Amino acid sequence: MKNLLLTTAIAFTLSAPAFAAGSHSGGHGETKTEAEHGHSEHAGNHAAMMIGMPGDAAKVDRTIDVTMRETDDGKMLFEPASIEITQGETIRFNVMNIGEIEHEFVIDTLEGNALHKVAMAKMAMEHDDPNSVRLDEGASGEVIWTFSNAGTFEFACLIPGHYESGMHGPIKVSQMMVQADVEYAKGTIKKIDAKGGKVTISHGPLLNLDMPAMTMVFRADEAMISNMSEGQDIEFVAEPVKGKLTVTQMK
């Protein structure tokens, strides 16, 4: 009897630390964290996510056409293969499924897409979130999204097997230039075309654009032009806005 108790006690002592270590080891803890993360991503779909928030159709800055299709050699593709956006832009993705099977266009963080992909592999589920659109063959649809954060995100089709066949690409959201980073350039206003929203400025080097001194035509909005007069010496900042050099700040 005494021996048996002793044996049991030793056995327990030996197994207890092993058990404790087991419950502390990565597996369980990580699984829980992932589940929580996944949940918060879902909740976030209805408001702000890391990648941004549903956009206002009336405030779209730019439309990007995206096509989805299969190739003869068994690949599945998005065109374009990558997307570049400036922080703060609201984009209308005009998505067309020109393939012969159903596809979807989902935008999210890489982690968010990876989690959804795992979930979709387990059971058939359809996204109906503002950051995605699912389209039958031949159909088209849209996603309107405001990219409020800089970073690298991803567009993907998470229908099982499609991601692996090539249906994913990066969305690079570049940081909006902040006031503190900006260097004002000196210039003289030569000509103003208020109707055309253009102003000709003879300017010194534009350091932020890596551009030497010259005379150039810039875009400027109405409010900016209303503060300008021909012959005026100014200090200003020019930045590319929708692909056109634009006077964004002036003093």
Ligand SMILES: [Cu+2]
């Ligand atoms: Cu697909």
